[in-house]
Amino acid sequence: MSFASQLLQYTLSGITIGSIYALVAIGFNIIYNSTGIINLAQGDFVMLGGMIAVFFHNTLHFPLVASGPIAALIVALIGILFERFAIHPLKNASVITLVIITIAASILFKGGAMFLWGKDAYSLPSFSGDEPIRFLGATILPQTIWIICVLLFIVAALVCFFRYTMVGRAMKACSYNKRAANIVGINVNNMVMLSFGLSALIGGIAGVIITPISLIEYEKGSLLGLKGFGAAVFGGLGNMGGAVAAGILIGLLESYSAGLLSSGYKDAVALIILLLVLFFRPGGIFARKEVQKLKHY
């Protein structure tokens, strides 16, 4: 393999894992926008998506096309229940209290998964086989293409949702001004619940599509959540486009550092970026002053 094709190979695997980080970061943003909460159980939604899909496919022998969507929907439901029973009852709690509750939820999700499925790692078959596709001297797994397409699809769907549907507009409106949202008759509570459902759904989908190329186990969510959070902060909390770009960038940097330096540094990349951004540009790399100001008018 020439150096160029090796580099291409790293790029492809960086984009693949970066897409997952991007999805996790989008999940962080949706909840952050509607509540100001950093949901530290976001990574566990990914783990649950993978685990539940594995359960339906490997244990109950459902076909893969059914297991994936079922798993994602169940995770969405878990997200909604989580909001109803753990976040909603604490109406007047401070944001920091609620963030701590999400940590508790994360521990609970991990514990539950370990209780149900043990500490073993599981896998799913790839959606359309494992025959690598040759591409300019590098190889692409079909699952990679799936992952990238799912990311693109979700981003497009979210853009349409927030721009063209009333519910999407209302969710956005809540994130800009809760009082005004109340005044026009939006039920802010429902929008918060919906944001948890939507974030969990996206997390669940990420879990389903990543499991065929990367084993899933009960603790998998922690690191994914952390890196996704890094991407969300890097892209500017609440900024969807920023989340996608930052997620992929972190994936790429990680992949290059693993390939060109040593795979031992891989996991440190996202953390170092997170710390640097928090030090030097707490608004994220894409923060635009005017927009930021407008948002808090």
Place this chain on the structure above:
Amino acid sequence: MLNIRSLKTYYESICALKSVSLHIKKGEIVTLIGGNGSGKSTLLNSIAGLAPRTTGTVLFENREILGLSPSIIVRLGISLVPEGRQLFYPMTVMDNLVLGTYSYYSFGNRKEISSRLEWAFELFPVLGDRKRQLAGTLSGGEQQMLSIARALMSKPKLLILDEPSVGLAPKIVENIFRTLIELKERTDLTMFLVEQNAKLALDVCQRGYVIETGQIILSGEKEELMNNREVLRAYLGKE
């Protein structure tokens, strides 16, 4: 149409409204005047379901609405033009107006909504010229117009306005009030207008109330209030 009896509103332990009673009949413009911190906004927020803790009764079309959520109150036909405009600043004028229709929006009544949008742009032509502009980039007067137009999008039977004139140049205030009067003549909309600018408010209203430290201290027809010594002295600046 609206009948308030011994309404009390508390913030934590502070009692901001101490037993307020008033009524508004269909088709009237009623005004409420009072100084800073007298409880005007508190009263309006209590009607709109936005106040934290309230007791008493608020009947709207003979139905108790105290304790209902703001989203239900909007559906029943009360729309608030809040103090400080409270727009969705990073969204376009169009989006702000469309969000005003949230309470009855559905795919089926798109026609009705677009004709209501047309109507709003006819009422406030400036907004029509700035459909695609972000609300945060509008001038103060335009923002106030947008706030009123957004409130009208919900098809209210009762429009309550919290100091629409505040911070605006006299010419713009005149423009906005002319529009409100025109609106009243065309649609027979009932309005409850809160103002610090008593002259302006008494000019357009039929009846009024005066509030001081959370209590209604005076009420009467327009002429009665205009000639009341207390009102003349405290709010119209005449001896």
